[in-house]
Amino acid sequence: MIFLPQIMIYDWILTNKEMLKLIYALIICIICAIIVLKTDRLFKLSNHQGIRYLRNAFFFYGSAFFVRFILGTTNIVGNYSQFYSVSIKILFEFSIVMAGFFLFYSLIWKRIEKRTQYNSLINFNIGILYLISIIITALDFVQNTDFFMYFSQIILFAIMTIISFKNFYEGGRRYKFLKYYFLTMIFGLLAWTLNTALFYLLNWNKVVQMQVYTLNIIFFLLFLYGIIKITNTKNG
Numbered sequence: 001m002i003f004l005p006q007i008m009i010y011d012w013i014l015t016n017k018e019m020l021k022l023i024y025a026l027i028i029c030i031i032c033a034i035i036v037l038k039t040d041r042l043f044k045l046s047n048h049q050g051i052r053y054l055r056n057a058f059f060f061y062g063s064a065f066f067v068r069f070i071l072g073t074t075n076i077v078g079n080y081s082q083f084y085s086v087s088i089k090i091l092f093e094f095s096i097v098m099a100g101f102f103l104f105y106s107l108i109w110k111r112i113e114k115r116t117q118y119n120s121l122i123n124f125n126i127g128i129l130y131l132i133s134i135i136i137t138a139l140d141f142v143q144n145t146d147f148f149m150y151f152s153q154i155i156l157f158a159i160m161t162i163i164s165f166k167n168f169y170e171g172g173r174r175y176k177f178l179k180y181y182f183l184t185m186i187f188g189l190l191a192w193t194l195n196t197a198l199f200y201l202l203n204w205n206k207v208v209q210m211q212v213y214t215l216n217i218i219f220f221l222l223f224l225y226g227i228i229k230i231t232n233t234k235n236g
Contacts, residue, residue, distance in 0.1 A: 039054055104156050168181070
């Protein structure tokens with residue numbers, strides 16, 4: 001009897017999983033839209049080049065979740081249904097991988113760029129990241145797997161966690177946003193690791209899937225909280 005409420009909750013989640021996925025996607029898309037608007041304004045106030053790449057990361061994250069959970073729920077019948085579902089998968093994977101690369105580049109841009117880039121979406125360095133994202137997406141498409149996407153993101157977030165910890169350790173007291181950056185990288189790494197285990201080891205266990213969704217929402221909320229704090233400080 002102790003576990004009855006939990007069983008009832010899990011049953012309710014399973015019964016309403018499609019509605020919950022839609023709400024989950026809408027929450028993340030709204031958070032990403034706010035972050036994009038806030039970081040764009042912050043860039044105009046500070047002229048910090050890394051903020052442009054951070055903005056682009058959340059543009060691609062928002063696009064990825066919109067494509068997979070909103071456009072992906074559209075029922076297409078007829079000859080184009082398979083083409084549509086494959087296109088959704090390709091667009092989602094490319095967007096999610098590119099978002100990770102933009103997040104990564106927002107941490108390392110100072111070490112790479114020798115001069116100011118006038119376009120943060122289209123330049124030589126970003127072109128290389130586009131190419132790598134296309135290759136990762138193509139490999140998964142040809143092999144009919146998601147392995148390369150999961151593997152690339154775990155590696156990226158592991159590296160970003162190390163870099164952001166180093167940045168926080170060296171300058172966290174001067175730049176408070178570095179604390180939120182470090183925390184979000186931990187949650188991002190946990191989410192991708194758990195997501196990979198869910199896919200390959202746990203056979204899409206619904207309870208674990210809800211935990212992954214929760215970690216993802218925390219990841220985006222932490223970034224939003226940090227951006228809002230910085231924006232309010234700048235405005236003040």
